[in-house]
Amino acid sequence: MTEVGTARKRSEDARLITGNTQWTDNIQLPGMLYVAFLRSPYAHARIVNVDTSAALDRPGVVAVFSGADLAGEQGGLPCAWVVTPDMVLPDHPPIAVTEVRYSGEPVACVVARDRYAAADALEAIDVDYEPLPPVLDMQAALAEGADLVHSDKGTNKSYTWVFANGDLDAAFLDAAVVIEREYVQQRLIPSAMEPRSVVCQPFGDQMTVWSSTQIPHILRVMLASVTGVPEQNLRVIAPDVGGGFGSKLQVYGEEVITLILARKLGKPVKWTESRSEGNQTVHHGRDQIQRLRLAADADGRIRGLNVDLLADMGAYLMLVTPGIPLLGAFMFPAIYKMDAYSFTCTGVFTTKMPTDAYRGAGRPEATFAIERLMDELAHELDLDPIEVRRRNWIKHDEFPYETVCGLTYDSGNYEAATEKALQLFEYDKLRAEQADRRERHDTVQLGIGVSTFTEMCGLAPSRVLGSLFYGAGGWEHSAVRMLPTGKVEVLTGSSAHGQGHETAWAQIASDALGVPFEDVRVLHGDTAISHKGLDTYGSRSLVVGGVALVGACVKVVDKARVVAAHLLEADASDLTFENGRFSVRGVPEQGMSIQEIAGATFAAHNLPDGIEPSLDSEATFDPENFSFPHGTHLCAAEVDTETGFVKIRKYVAVDDIGKVVNPLIVEGQVHGGLAQGISQALYEEAVYDVDGNLQTTTLADYLVPSASDLPTFTTDRTETPATTNPLGVKGVGEAGTIASTPAVVNAIVDALRPFGVSDVRMPCTPERVWRALQEGVAQ
Amino acid sequence: MIPGSFDYLRPTTIGEAVSALAESGEDAKVLAGGQSLMPLLRLRLALPEVLVDLDHVAELREIRDTGDSVFIGAMATHHQVIKDPLVRAHAPLIAQATATVADPAVRHRGTLGGSLAHADPAGDLPAVILALDGVLIAQSAHGPREIPAADFFEDYLTSALEPAELLLGVRIPKLGTGWGFHYEKFHRTAQAWAIVGVACGVRRANGAIEECRVALTNMGPAPVRAHEVERALLGRVATQNAFKAAAAHAAEGTAPTGDLHGSAEYREHLARVLTARALTTAAGI
Known part of the structure; x- marks a missing residue:
């Protein structure tokens, strides 16, 4: 039996679930100090004066610093994605010095002997603010004479990025159908279970940083450049990390300041956020206004699509803030063929928390828009939403297919996934029930939502990232250490924060090396151990990092074969390698296990000439293309027309993510992804009031669902292997999130069509649904 | 978030608890199951000088038959209330409504008395007790006091309890058949x-x-x-x-x-x- 493809329970789960492990906040070091941040109560204000003297007198307080106190050494937070040459990129001090531009922005910090003393002393800092007008609405922010977020820049526009292919005017000229819509992607707060936490420990001229981060390697490079600690003296460790969803793909001011304080005071320093601090100041996600125009023929065939986005950057550009909407730029045409496509995105500054990557990052927004439009097109032409998709999608025999965006989709089978989903869903039966409920004027109406999505993931080919002015490559690294006892250590540069690498990577290595699963230990997340890597985001771990591991294993086996041939006194080409054992072809009793060879290379008593001791190896992988998972998701929603309450009755997700290493992990990723996508449709929204204060600072105000709010998911797969990597894998981390949001909203709108409803703004709260019904009926 | 500093008292009898409140007066807050108060403390929306923790006052957890009514002690947890045969027999509305409160973790720590004394209009149990014409029993150094539910819930997070009064529990009249x-x-x-x-x-x-x-x-x-x-x-x-x-x-x-x-x-x-x-x-x- 092979390990790859086996639904193993995750070996890391016992320690993660019990919490009996090294979360960053669990770290206690001798003499450790604690930092707390004073944050702006204003969305926008000039800092006239910060008086820290009273706070310094508080018991247990070691030091208090304002932004001005640290101005000479705190540097600026990095943005690694300059999307256009003329992009406006404001300075972003970790602690504000002259002006605050979002509520929650740090203005001072207290270092104390315990976290209680630090929190108490914050109240003694006296800040004199001169309030400035908040800038909260993107459209108003772009108007002539608008109040400015950064007055020295003269504009609230950061950039306009354009892509176009084909003759859009011709596509719209004489088009039988033109659909024009505006959708709002509300602002979301990534709600990782583990809050952010960082510990910095100085030791001579070395600095060790533990951080609850997705990106220990990138963080190391960035902290080195911001703080001036030479990279070789800086070690970054992401111990067990309890989720991120993109929010920990960031270089946070708190990380920089904690390091600077540890260096300044010569003591270990810790910072851990509270949930409400996190809701305010973890980077937010989504927040776009999408203006869309789609032209189609009378038979439903799409001719062209025009996308005009406003994307809220928030107050500053953080690590990849400006690039996030552009990750969606190539995904609006999705699985559909069309002649012309135009995309424009304008990044706008507001006095809100900066936005950045959140699970799916640009692609959920694009998928939502096109899948909503496809349902609108179906309605306009009185076609079944499945049929209108079928008429437009790329057929299985047309792969590889170059899309209107210039991407080459290597593989896919939309027909097969859709067919399977329809069967599992019992589509015809539910349509009949829908008709019956309409007929009976049932209080509870039934709607069916379709989402036939694809995504580009496995970030990514370094060359493509370079052409988009992204500040890094997209390769990944792995290494194998064959230990003297025949046990194995696998290193991966892609650091797990809940994904289950320790299980999946061990399964891959177990098969490739022919060693027992239990003999493999996977090491990650420490720049001194897994020294090279580009970390975890964009569903890239398996597609890039897993493939790197395969390469490293191949190198081990290749070298072992040479050693085996020498020790067995046979020709290498006469050796077979099966289940971890080399044997001479035709003489199976004459052989050696890979463990014995590991021991022999460690002893190095008898190695062939030119062969170095040890069986270790390392490899990197840089994909030639993105991968393109796809799938068909169907949602049946019951809508209570008296209260507006939406209940998901049935949800079928058929995903095609290529080959699968561990079906149980895939199942978990899909379930979690669905929960988050459904949650955008129904529950979540970061709300700022008219003064620019965040109102959703707690989980009582910012609703995230629990298991009891979600239906029992029906999940299945089709398997069309990726052709662009030797594992045939495509990535699954974001699929559920990307696919599900439009499926749910399509279902709600479908339920309410007879009442004249054609859209409900997300999140589709009971009140919004109820109001849409009142307005629809009134018309 | 991190609460402000406070003194902490943990009485073991009703008498000790009442004395503790009498001494601390308006500076004290009573800690029952903590499911509402702890978040307020952590957000520093409540900054009491003294916290009187009732967790060890075992007699406050009793639920008993008092003839024409059922008495539910203030420190009976939601979970206890849901499972209690007396409550289920004579005040099934309380058991049913309590089962809708939050989640199992909250229901194992949260208490009926805490929930009533907190007087949050979004809480489920005040309306239930009001519908059942419950009578709340309070105790201070001056003796016991009975407060009908209709007079108990005065305003947002405000009950008729005096600062030095301890809520002992609530008496629910048995309603009979039909x-x-x-x-x-x-x-x-x-x-x-x-x-x-x-x-x-x-x-x-x-x-x-x-x-x-x-x-x-x-x-x-x-x-x-x-x-x-x-x-x-x-x-x-x-x-x-x-x-x-x-x-x-x-x-x-x-x-x-x-x-x-x-x-x-x-x-x-x-x-x-x-x-x-x-x-x-x-x-x-």
């Missing part, structure tokens, strides 16, 4: 507070409604008794139409506020819809 009850809770997620809740009981005899109680959660700064609905149903035959017609009065006399989960207008609409549903379910038709 009653049907229901608590209809409307919320966006299972763990969220009610946007609106309706607690009701209906007693029928010979098909007609002889008595009826309706109280509303989160329709004002304190739970509201929907007297107009109750009056409109007296003597009526229990039909869906009768309940709907009566429920049209549900929002009368209420003063809901709007928040992120629903505007005042929507809450008024919900009160009418949910009252009709709650009555229908309670009457079992």
Whole structure:
């Protein structure tokens, strides 16, 4: 039996679930100090004066610093994605010095002997603010004479990025159908279970940083450049990390300041956020206004699509803030063929928390828009939403297919996934029930939502990232250490924060090396151990990092074969390698296990000439293309027309993510992804009031669902292997999130069509649904 | 978040607890199950000087039969209330409504008394106790005091308890036979507070409604008794139409506020819809 493809329970789960492990906040070091941040109560204000003297007198307080106190050494937070040459990129001090531009922005910090003393002393800092007008609405922010977020820049526009292919005017000229819509992607707060936490420990001229981060390697490079600690003296460790969803793909001011304080005071320093601090100041996600125009023929065939986005950057550009909407730029045409496509995105500054990557990052927004439009097109032409998709999608025999965006989709089978989903869903039966409920004027109406999505993931080919002015490559690294006892250590540069690498990577290595699963230990997340890597985001771990591991294993086996041939006194080409054992072809009793060879290379008593001791190896992988998972998701929603309450009755997700290493992990990723996508449709929204204060600072105000709010998911797969990597894998981390949001909203709108409803703004709260019904009926 | 500093007292008897409150007065807060107070402390919205933790006052957890009523001790946890045979037999509405509170973790720590003393209009149990004409028993150094539920919930997070008074529990009159009850809770997620809740009981005899109680959660700064609905149903035959017609009065006399989960207008609409549903379910038709 092979390990790859086996639904193993995750070996890391016992320690993660019990919490009996090294979360960053669990770290206690001798003499450790604690930092707390004073944050702006204003969305926008000039800092006239910060008086820290009273706070310094508080018991247990070691030091208090304002932004001005640290101005000479705190540097600026990095943005690694300059999307256009003329992009406006404001300075972003970790602690504000002259002006605050979002509520929650740090203005001072207290270092104390315990976290209680630090929190108490914050109240003694006296800040004199001169309030400035908040800038909260993107459209108003772009108007002539608008109040400015950064007055020295003269504009609230950061950039306009354009892509176009084909003759859009011709596509719209004489088009039988033109659909024009505006959708709002509300602002979301990534709600990782583990809050952010960082510990910095100085030791001579070395600095060790533990951080609850997705990106220990990138963080190391960035902290080195911001703080001036030479990279070789800086070690970054992401111990067990309890989720991120993109929010920990960031270089946070708190990380920089904690390091600077540890260096300044010569003591270990810790910072851990509270949930409400996190809701305010973890980077937010989504927040776009999408203006869309789609032209189609009378038979439903799409001719062209025009996308005009406003994307809220928030107050500053953080690590990849400006690039996030552009990750969606190539995904609006999705699985559909069309002649012309135009995309424009304008990044706008507001006095809100900066936005950045959140699970799916640009692609959920694009998928939502096109899948909503496809349902609108179906309605306009009185076609079944499945049929209108079928008429437009790329057929299985047309792969590889170059899309209107210039991407080459290597593989896919939309027909097969859709067919399977329809069967599992019992589509015809539910349509009949829908008709019956309409007929009976049932209080509870039934709607069916379709989402036939694809995504580009496995970030990514370094060359493509370079052409988009992204500040890094997209390769990944792995290494194998064959230990003297025949046990194995696998290193991966892609650091797990809940994904289950320790299980999946061990399964891959177990098969490739022919060693027992239990003999493999996977090491990650420490720049001194897994020294090279580009970390975890964009569903890239398996597609890039897993493939790197395969390469490293191949190198081990290749070298072992040479050693085996020498020790067995046979020709290498006469050796077979099966289940971890080399044997001479035709003489199976004459052989050696890979463990014995590991021991022999460690002893190095008898190695062939030119062969170095040890069986270790390392490899990197840089994909030639993105991968393109796809799938068909169907949602049946019951809508209570008296209260507006939406209940998901049935949800079928058929995903095609290529080959699968561990079906149980895939199942978990899909379930979690669905929960988050459904949650955008129904529950979540970061709300700022008219003064620019965040109102959703707690989980009582910012609703995230629990298991009891979600239906029992029906999940299945089709398997069309990726052709662009030797594992045939495509990535699954974001699929559920990307696919599900439009499926749910399509279902709600479908339920309410007879009442004249054609859209409900997300999140589709009971009140919004109820109001849409009142307005629809009134018309 | 991190609470401000406070002194911590942990009495083991009612007498010790009452003395502790008498000494600390307005600077003290009583800690019951902590499910409402702890978040307030952590957000520094409450900054008491003294915390009087009742966790070790075992006698406050008792639930007992007192003849024509059932007495539920203030420190009985939600979980205990849900499972208690006396409550289930004589005050099933309390058991049913309590089962809708938050999640199992909260229900194992949170207490009925804490929830009533907190007087959050979005809490489920104040409206339930109001509908059942419960009587709250308080104790201070000056002796015990009985406060009818109708007088207990005064305003947003404000009860009739004096700073030095300890809530001992609540007495629920046994209502006898012929009653049907229901608590209809409307919320966006299972763990969220009610946007609106309706607690009701209906007693029928010979098909007609002889008595009826309706109280509303989160329709004002304190739970509201929907007297107009109750009056409109007296003597009526229990039909869906009768309940709907009566429920049209549900929002009368209420003063809901709007928040992120629903505007005042929507809450008024919900009160009418949910009252009709709650009555229908309670009457079992």
